[in-house]
Amino acid sequence: MKAFEIVTEAINPQIYADFVLRPEAGAVTLFTGHVREWTKGVRTLHLSYEAYVPMAEKKLAQIGEEIERRWEGTQVAIAHRIGELQISDIAVVIAVSSPHRKTAYEANEYAIERIKEIVPIWKKEIWEDGEEWIGDQKKKPEGGLA
Amino acid sequence: MITLCYFAGLKEQTGVSEEQVDMAGQTVDDLWQWATTKYPDFLSGATRLAVNEEYALPTDVLERGDVVAFIPPVSGG
Numbered sequence: 001m002k003a004f005e006i007v008t009e010a011i012n013p014q015i016y017a018d019f020v021l022r023p024e025a026g027a028v029t030l031f032t033g034h035v036r037e038w039t040k041g042v043r044t045l046h047l048s049y050e051a052y053v054p055m056a057e058k059k060l061a062q063i064g065e066e067i068e069r070r071w072e073g074t075q076v077a078i079a080h081r082i083g084e085l086q087i088s089d090i091a092v093v094i095a096v097s098s099p100h101r102k103t104a105y106e107a108n109e110y111a112i113e114r115i116k117e118i119v120p121i122w123k124k125e126i127w128e129d130g131e132e133w134i135g136d137q138k139k140k141p142e143g144g145l146a
Numbered sequence: 147m148i149t150l151c152y153f154a155g156l157k158e159q160t161g162v163s164e165e166q167v168d169m170a171g172q173t174v175d176d177l178w179q180w181a182t183t184k185y186p187d188f189l190s191g192a193t194r195l196a197v198n199e200e201y202a203l204p205t206d207v208l209e210r211g212d213v214v215a216f217i218p219p220v221s222g223g
């Protein structure tokens with residue numbers, strides 16, 4: 001495994017928790033994000049994730065560096081799965097260790113928020129009667145770079 | 147030449163995952179203008195461009211061999 005990676009197989013969260021565990025750590029927070037069946041009344045059959053893999057791994061590592069700079073003594077490992085995922089499968093795992101509990105919680109939440117901002121990974125929801133790339137706006141361009 | 151990469155919904159809409167353009171020496175904004183002319187229905191203002199795996203500024207100048215990725219709004223997690 002790598003500390004920051006895009007994977008295509010089922011995620012075993014324990015290996016990421018084990019990776020960040022060390023004698024200085026009094027806390028490890030382990031977040032797993034799962035494929036949800038129902039979103040706003042619409043039933044998802046399964047999901048398909050795609051990534052710009054080299055850039056995504058680079059941005060996951062950048063998030064780890066941001067955290068380790070901002071919260072002294074933390075260590076981070078993050079993996080995101082791509083391809084076809086079924087209901088309840090793990091899409092993302094974030095493991096953070098730190099000397100104290102509060103920091104480990106805060107840093108872990110920061111990581112998922114940053115993933116949703118900067119990591120080039122895209123999710124397609126497949127329903128019984130259709131499918132859509134989430135977050136992919138289809139409006140006409142207004143010019144320039146946002 | 148510059149290599150352009152498309153992902154997710156953009157790839158499905160453009161029908162290609164990669165293409166080459168001869169735009170070395172021009173800016174990222176010049177490329178954006180070219181792309182929005184070629185794909186007026188597909189690119190929204192929320193799409194970001196990355197050059198060699200880093201988000202780019204409109205004023206960045208493209209060099210021969212650069213890889214430019216069109217990054218529609220991301221939805222990982």
